[in-house]
Amino acid sequence: MKKKTAYLGVMLALALICSYVEVLIPFSVGIPGIKLGLANIVIVFALYSLGTKEAYILSIARVLISGFMFGNVMAIAYSFAGGMLSLTIMYLLKKTKLLSVISVSIAGGIAHNIGQIIIATLIVSNYSVMYYIPVLMVAGFITGTLIGIVAQEVFLRVGHLLRVR
Amino acid sequence: MNRRFGKNDVIFIGFLAMFCIAVCIWVYKGGAVEGSNIVITVDGKDYGTYSLLEEQTITIGEGETINIIEIKDGKAYMREASCPDQLCVDQNEISFDKESIICLPNKVVITVISDVQSDVDGIVR
Numbered sequence: 001m002k003k004k005t006a007y008l009g010v011m012l013a014l015a016l017i018c019s020y021v022e023v024l025i026p027f028s029v030g031i032p033g034i035k036l037g038l039a040n041i042v043i044v045f046a047l048y049s050l051g052t053k054e055a056y057i058l059s060i061a062r063v064l065i066s067g068f069m070f071g072n073v074m075a076i077a078y079s080f081a082g083g084m085l086s087l088t089i090m091y092l093l094k095k096t097k098l099l100s101v102i103s104v105s106i107a108g109g110i111a112h113n114i115g116q117i118i119i120a121t122l123i124v125s126n127y128s129v130m131y132y133i134p135v136l137m138v139a140g141f142i143t144g145t146l147i148g149i150v151a152q153e154v155f156l157r158v159g160h161l162l163r164v165r
Numbered sequence: 166m167n168r169r170f171g172k173n174d175v176i177f178i179g180f181l182a183m184f185c186i187a188v189c190i191w192v193y194k195g196g197a198v199e200g201s202n203i204v205i206t207v208d209g210k211d212y213g214t215y216s217l218l219e220e221q222t223i224t225i226g227e228g229e230t231i232n233i234i235e236i237k238d239g240k241a242y243m244r245e246a247s248c249p250d251q252l253c254v255d256q257n258e259i260s261f262d263k264e265s266i267i268c269l270p271n272k273v274v275i276t277v278i279s280d281v282q283s284d285v286d287g288i289v290r
Contacts, residue, residue, distance in 0.1 A: 072249060074270060103174045106181060124272050125209030131263055134189040141185055152169065 007162060008046075008054055012061055015042040019066040034139045037112070037147060039066070043087065044105050044151035049162040052091050059083045077123075078116045085115030101155060102148035109144020110137050198262040200277030203241050205234070208272045217241060217260060217277070225273060232273045234266075241275060243268065 018038035025036070039062055047055035063083050067076030090108040093099055113136035121129045205212040207225060215223060217239050225232045232253070233245040242258035248270035256266050262279040 072270075098173045099177055100170050100174050102170065103177045106178060110181065110185070120267075120269060124206075124267060124269060124274055129265075129267060129274070131192060131265060134185070134192050137185045137188060141181065156169070 004050065004054065007050060008058060011042050011046050011050070011058055012065075015039040015058065015062040016066055016069075018042060019062070019070060023070050034136065035143075037109070037143050040086075040105075040108070040112070040143075040147050041151050041154070043083070044090065044101065044108065044147060045154055045159075047087070047090060047094065048101060048151070048155045049159045055087060055091075059087050074123075078119055081119040082112040082115040085118075086112035100148075101152035102145065105148025105151060106141055106144035109140035109142075109147065111140075112144075113137060113140040198279050199239075200260060200262045200264070200279045202278050203234075203236070203259075204276050204278055206274045206276075212273075214278075226271065230271050232268055232271055234275060241277070242266070243275070246271065246273075 016039070018041065022036055022038050043055055043059050043062070046058050050058075060080075060083075063076060063079040067073075067079060071079075086108040089111040090104050093104045093107055114133070117129060117133055117136055200217060202214050202216050204214050205223070205225065212225065213223075215221060215236065217236055219236065220238075221236050222244070223234045223236075225234070226247075229247060231245070231247050232243060235242060235244040240258040240260040243253040243256065243266050246253050246268050248268050250270065253266050253268035253273070259266055259275070259277050262277055265274060265276040267274050
């Protein structure tokens with residue numbers, strides 16, 4: 001357990017660095033809500049190497065800390081909704097043991113953006129926000145694929161080093 | 166868990182891709198129709214309807230939270246906003262039916278609507 005706590009700390013730091021790097025990269029396509037989501041690499045990796053509970057802890061801590069450092073209260077609300085929905089979907093898909101990390105990550109990427117749009121719709125109480133759903137779903141698909149490839153490779157190569165159970 | 170990509174993944178990703186495409190078609194099935202007016206809502210309430218044909222500047226709010234919308238050449242865009250992220254200002258100008266610019270922090274939504282009647286009757290100007 002002690003070892004696990006140490007790993008959690010390391011991964012939280014890594015996730016925060018990813019969030020920071022992402023703020024530095026000027027990556028904008030003119031549509032709000034589309035980001036690379038580099039920190040999700042760490043979350044997906046943690047889900048596979050450390051466990052479900054740890055991935056949830058990591059995700060919540062990352063959203064709160066990076067929200068306070070780089071964003072605002074609204075950013076925290078969006079990231080939280082997206083992060084929780086995507087992690088829950090990824091956990092359920094992972095439990096089936098039928099799919100590779102890439103597939104799980106793609107589903108997570110799409111779920112992340114759908115979670116955000118649900119919160120956005122509730123906040124502005126206007127359904128025209130729903131018009132962004134297809135764009136955000138495609139974006140989630142693409143970023144989910146990229147993140148899945150990286151997370152899978154990292155997990156297959158160094159995942160066995162973190163077997164602490 | 167050492168396998169990288171299997172048959173299940175192909176089926177699953179194919180299903181997800183089809184789902185994405187289906188949603189795209191469902192939402193965008195109308196195609197691109199030039200709009201005639203913009204509707205502005207603030208915090209879910211109607212603020213006003215403005216014609217895209219007239220060049221005008223619309224200022225919403227007072228004091229600290231303001232949004233300035235400009236209509237020019239039949240297109241609307243957010244010229245200025247007090248929000249911290251400025252995402253609405255970075256968005257492209259809108260002119261097609263159902264296109265929208267949304268400023269989440271200030272809860273301002275601009276949506277293009279098309280005047281269906283004018284397609285039938287036509288307006289002589």
